[in-house]
Amino acid sequence: MAFKNDFLWGSASAAYQIEGAHNTDGKGQSIWDIWAHLPGKTFEGTNGDIACDHYNRYKEDVALMKEMGLQTYRFSIAWTRILPTGTGEVNAKGIQFYNNLIDELLANGIVPMVTLYHWDLPQSLQEQYGGWESRTIIDDFVNYARICFEYFGDRVKHWIVMNEPNIFTSLGYMLKLHPPGVQDEKLFLKTFHHTVLAHARTVLTYKEMGQDGLIGSSIAYSPSYAATDKKEDLEAKAMFDATGPLWYLDSYFKGDYPDEAVDYYIEKQVMPVVTESDYDEMKRAALKCDFIGINYYQTSTVAHNPVDGVGFSGMNTTGKKGTQSDNGVPGLYKHVRNEKLEYTDWDWAIDPDGLRYGLELLKERYDLPIIISENGLGAYDSLTETGEIEDDYRIDYLKKHVMACDRAIENGVDLMAYCTWSFTDLLSWLNGYKKRYGFIHIDFESEELPRTRKKSYEWYKNLIASNGKTL
Numbered sequence: 131m132a133f134k135n136d137f138l139w140g141s142a143s144a145a146y147q148i149e150g151a152h153n154t155d156g157k158g159q160s161i162w163d164i165w166a167h168l169p170g171k172t173f174e175g176t177n178g179d180i181a182c183d184h185y186n187r188y189k190e191d192v193a194l195m196k197e198m199g200l201q202t203y204r205f206s207i208a209w210t211r212i213l214p215t216g217t218g219e220v221n222a223k224g225i226q227f228y229n230n231l232i233d234e235l236l237a238n239g240i241v242p243m244v245t246l247y248h249w250d251l252p253q254s255l256q257e258q259y260g261g262w263e264s265r266t267i268i269d270d271f272v273n274y275a276r277i278c279f280e281y282f283g284d285r286v287k288h289w290i291v292m293n294e295p296n297i298f299t300s301l302g303y304m305l306k307l308h309p310p311g312v313q314d315e316k317l318f319l320k321t322f323h324h325t326v327l328a329h330a331r332t333v334l335t336y337k338e339m340g341q342d343g344l345i346g347s348s349i350a351y352s353p354s355y356a357a358t359d360k361k362e363d364l365e366a367k368a369m370f371d372a373t374g375p376l377w378y379l380d381s382y383f384k385g386d387y388p389d390e391a392v393d394y395y396i397e398k399q400v401m402p403v404v405t406e407s408d409y410d411e412m413k414r415a416a417l418k419c420d421f422i423g424i425n426y427y428q429t430s431t432v433a434h435n436p437v438d439g440v441g442f443s444g445m446n447t448t449g450k451k452g453t454q455s456d457n458g459v460p461g462l463y464k465h466v467r468n469e470k471l472e473y474t475d476w477d478w479a480i481d482p483d484g485l486r487y488g489l490e491l492l493k494e495r496y497d498l499p500i501i502i503s504e505n506g507l508g509a510y511d512s513l514t515e516t517g518e519i520e521d522d523y524r525i526d527y528l529k530k531h532v533m534a535c536d537r538a539i540e541n542g543v544d545l546m547a548y549c550t551w552s553f554t555d556l557l558s559w560l561n562g563y564k565k566r567y568g569f570i571h572i573d574f575e576s577e578e579l580p581r582t583r584k585k586s587y588e589w590y591k592n593l594i595a596s597n598g599k600t601l
């Protein structure tokens with residue numbers, strides 16, 4: 131296999147999806163603490179108030195990681211534990227929690243990989259100035275990041291500034307599925323641009339502080355195919371790429387926006403204000419990024435969509451396979467089902483070779499090392515009569531994706547780490563607790579939240595021990 135000796139085999143989580151303890155030890159409220167309690171916003175009203183209770187059980191969880199031989203654990207810091215209202219006094223108990231977690235990981239030989247922002251914006255900043263809608267967020271974010279670097283930078287050497295800024299801004303400002311539940315394309319592009327600037331200034335700050343670790347951000351990446359080789363489908367694919375993956379990746383890792391998409395947005399009168407000094411900062415930061423983080427779940431197959439064609443018709447959050455209808459942007463493109471691929475119960479395309487293809491495209495366009503910060507299969511898991519979880523489908527999914535990584539490395543991709551989503555089962559933002567991703571099953575019906583190793587746990591353990599050879 132092509133994995134180098136310092137390759138990191140890991141697994142990932144995010145604060146809101148796992149920690150619980152939503153109002154413990156001085157933590158402030160985040161936009162998700164509020165949103166998940168609004169009627170009809172999440173699947174059957176599920177929320178992260180308790181989640182996996184990782185805040186209180188982190189030692190038990192780290193012990194399971196250690197036993198598995200996990201080499202890196204990616205988790206996020208809840209801004210509201212460090213600064214309950216987003217700015218102001220540091221909350222010592224929040225610092226203490228992450229110090230404890232980091233120390234516990236290191237004591238067990240696990241490299242901490244920290245995400246600074248995994249969607250849980252302090253509610254207070256949303257109320258004060260609309261959160262990501264205002265440029266004020268940039269300085270507030272950098273202030274928060276600087277505090278994290280000061281407290282944790284001596285031990286944390288892998289930093290992911292943003293998690294999927296493309297998802298939280300589009301679902302928050304276009305599709306009305308995430309807080310603040312707005313539909314306004316201009317605002318979506320503006321908030322996304324503010325994430326680019328917050329990321330850029332954070333990267334520059336990190337380097338100016340003389341910190342000696344690695345820093346980047348993670349984008350949700352769906353490489354695309356044209357549905358056919360007809361001209362109109364190829365054009366649709368090109369516009370999907372320009373307004374989608376390239377818009378997100380170029381801004382973060384080239385310091386620029388793709389011309390075709392800029393022209394399109396100017397004509398549509400939704401192009402955000404991007405000043406010369408923004409471009410300058412973006413470009414300087416792009417040169418300082420140590421890696422590209424990608425979360426890979428699926429590819430997109432794209433077809434022509436007439437001006438009176440389909441718009442956004444919702445996502446399958448029920449887990450009933452085949453209920454996802456085509457979504458698109460009228461006049462630009464639509465996503466269609468790819469008959470060559472298998473789909474999950476939530477209608478996500480399963481496409482391991484799409485990962486290899488995507489990694490190679492990234493190598494070609496950005497030529498940076500890459501961290502896969504998420505990849506995994508959301509599925510229903512059930513216990514056998516003897517209480518086991520035989521998740522062969524998950525093993526099969528992960529195995530094929532790891533093989534794709536191996537091929538990409540063979541083809542010249544500098545892949546540093548692979549993190550599965552997720553280590554334990556956890557809360558899915560919109561799909562509740564029944565869509566499971568973990569190596570560790572958690573019985574969310576039981577107050578004790580018991581943890582049980584799944585069959586995939588042993589499989590990943592062996593894979594890590596052999597550095598990928600036991601595929």
Ligand code: BGP
Binds near residue numbers: 144425504551561
């Ligand atoms: C990514 C997020 C994760 C996680 C994952 C699975 O977009 O970064 O936080 O939720 O997707 O998604 P879902 O829970 O919708 O199945």
